[in-house]
Amino acid sequence: MxxxxxxxxxxxxxxxxxxxxxxxxxxxxxxxxxxxxxxxxxxxxxxxxxxxxxxxxxxxxxxxxxxxxxxxxxxxxxxxxxxxxxxxxxxxxxxxxxxxxxxxxxxxxxxxxxxxxxxxxxxxxxxxxxxxxxxxxxxxxxxxxxxxxxxxxxxxxxxxxxxxxxxxxxxxxxxxxxxxxxxxxxxxxxxxxxxxxxxxxxxxxxxxxxxxxxxxxxxxxxxxxxxxxxxxxxxxxxxxxxxxxxxxxxxxxxxxxxxxxxxxxxxxxxxxxxxxxxxxxxxxxxxxxxxxxxxxxxxxxxxxxxxxxxxGSSHIRQAGLSFLGKLLEATNSESRSTSTFGRSGHTSSSRDDISMLQTLSVKLGKPFKSRQGDGDNKAARETDEPELKTLASVEPLE
Missing domain, CATH: 1.20.1070.10 (Rhodopsin 7-helix transmembrane proteins)
Incomplete structure (x- = not known):
């Protein structure tokens, strides 16, 4: 030193x-x-x-x-x-x-x-x-x-x-x-x-x-x-x-x-x-x-x-010093919307597949069992189509 x-x-x-x-x-x-x-x-x-x-x-x-x-x-x-x-x-x-x-x-x-x-x-x-x-x-x-x-x-x-x-x-x-x-x-x-x-x-x-x-x-x-x-x-x-x-x-x-x-x-x-x-x-x-x-x-x-x-500049005028909180809260809402996109895209295509297979099964005289889970069951209960309600209530095929 x-x-x-x-x-x-x-x-x-x-x-x-x-x-x-x-x-x-x-x-x-x-x-x-x-x-x-x-x-x-x-x-x-x-x-x-x-x-x-x-x-x-x-x-x-x-x-x-x-x-x-x-x-x-x-x-x-x-x-x-x-x-x-x-x-x-x-x-x-x-x-x-x-x-x-x-x-x-x-x-x-x-x-x-x-x-x-x-x-x-x-x-x-x-x-x-x-x-x-x-x-x-x-x-x-x-x-x-x-x-x-x-x-x-x-x-x-x-x-x-x-x-x-x-x-x-x-x-x-x-x-x-x-x-x-x-x-x-x-x-x-x-x-x-x-x-x-x-x-x-x-x-x-x-x-x-x-x-x-x-x-x-x-x-x-x-x-x-x-x-x-x-x-x-x-x-x-x-x-x-x-x-x-x-x-x-x-x-x-x-x-x-x-x-x-x-x-x-x-x-x-x-x-x-x-x-x-x-x-x-x-x-x-x-x-x-x-x-x-x-x-x-x-x-x-x-x-x-x-x-x-x-x-976060778009939030500054509205939120002031809380602008960063608004920006970070937006990441939470985006995560939910992204997951909703994944579920909705899957549900929509699955519902179309079920309708098509249900029609074919009626013509062939063979029962059809859906592979969809609770998410599609809920969607089926909300629809007015009786055929889709029936298919949604069937247990998944293993």
Whole structure:
């Protein structure tokens, strides 16, 4: 640690990269922390009937607000000019919490996408699964998975001491892989696969299935819930994709550097040296860019409340500060209408099939037993057709 006298007379100059990071963090904390608290207040105090999407948005806002509390620490680190002053434990903890926030955010978005997929493609199953108990289990599972997937982060962060000119000694909270290419490749590959490739594969699969389902059903209704989820997905992609691109560059070039160093064939030596020089400069540029893309990803925790304002702009004049509650309540009504669409489409086609088969069975002189359940029995009781009443009262055919 630096003595008080030294700290008073010396501080590191603030680089351009640090200034960019400071600007992003100030903006993120100023907009994001009160914005996410507003989302939490809206869900708890202004939404009467909370849908699955509404509760997932609540958890997302809680995670974002919690991680934004670490912003003042990073601001002091970047702007203070005295290195990392908070000790090794805090160095590991704040980066661990940031990693937890990344995994919680993306896997909550996965749950939103899967819920939308079930509501459109499996409406009956969706209604059975939409219980308070099952949702709490899923939410707990997301948080547990996020804490487990983030465990490598504190092992690859260290509060290292560095001796500067004039014998000034400062500490810096930086990535540390024990000079091992294997550890660096493992960490960044693990983050990109589990924090980007796997969840986005699930999201794309869900929405591809939804699009095919709606096109085949000629049902083009665009609901508030689907639009809100797509906005959240787009924002997460924009802010986290540069971070994962830097991860991928470091993984590829670190592995290439290691392989190239081991080549000792003299005839290939000039080519290898040229490739090494090119990859070394690109790798250095990626490492310089890492703090900035990390700060940019950090801003994703602040942007969601801003997006909710635009998504709920049609409710602002009418509802005022309760506009977000109206927007989230609309996701609940949309879920019911989506399930009603699934049931009504099934019932209508089934009723036509029953009428046709009933007519054929009369002509052939053979009895016909319906496979429909209680929903069609109710529809049959409400109709004035005596034949359909008779068919609906027959037990399902096994």
């Amino acid at each position: 630096v003595s008080n006298a030294t700290t008073a007379t010396f501080s590191l100059p603030i680089t351009t990269s640090a200034k960019v990071g400071i600007s992003i963090l100030i903006l993120a904390f100023t907009l994001g922390f009160p914005g996410n608290l507003f989302v939490v207040w809206s869900v708890l105090c202004r939404v009467r009937k909370r849908s699955v999407t509404c509760l997932l948005v609540l958890n997302l806002a809680l995670a974002d607000a919690f991680v934004l509390l670490t912003a003042p620490i990073f601001l002091r680190y970047l702007a203070g000019g005295n290195g990392w002053e908070f000790g090794s434990a805090a160095c590991k903890l704040v980066h661990y919490l940031s990693s937890v926030n990344m995994y919680v955010s993306i896997y909550l978005i996965c749950l939103m996408s899967m819920d939308r997929w079930l509501a459109v493609t499996r409406p009956f199953l969706s209604q059975r699964m939409r219980t308070k108990r099952s949702l709490l289990v899923l939410l707990l599972g997301v948080w547990v998975i996020a804490f487990l997937l983030s465990l490598p982060m504190p092992f690859y962060r260290s509060n290292l001491r560095k001796v500067l000119p004039n014998n000034i000694t400062l500490r810096f909270c930086v990535p540390y892989h024990w000079s091992s290419v294997g550890h660096r490749v493992f960490q960044y590959t693990f983050e990109t696969v589990m924090g980007c490739l796997v969840p986005f594969f699930l999201i794309n699969t869900c929405y591809s299935s939804i699009i095919c389902r709606l096109q085949s059903a000629k049902f083009q209704r665009r609901g508030q819930g689907s639009r809100l989820i797509l906005i959240i997905i787009s924002a997460f992609t924009v802010f986290w994709l540069p971070y994962h691109i830097i991860n991928t560059i470091e993984v590829i070039l670190s592995g290439f550097w290691s392989i190239s160093i081991s080549i000792s064939i003299s005839s290939l030596l000039p080519q290898v040296i040229g490739l090494l020089q090119g990859s070394e400069s690109t790798l250095a540029a990626a490492r310089v860019a890492r703090p900035n893309v990390t700060a940019f990803a950090y801003f994703s925790s602040a942007v969601n409340p801003i997006l909710y304002v635009f998504a």
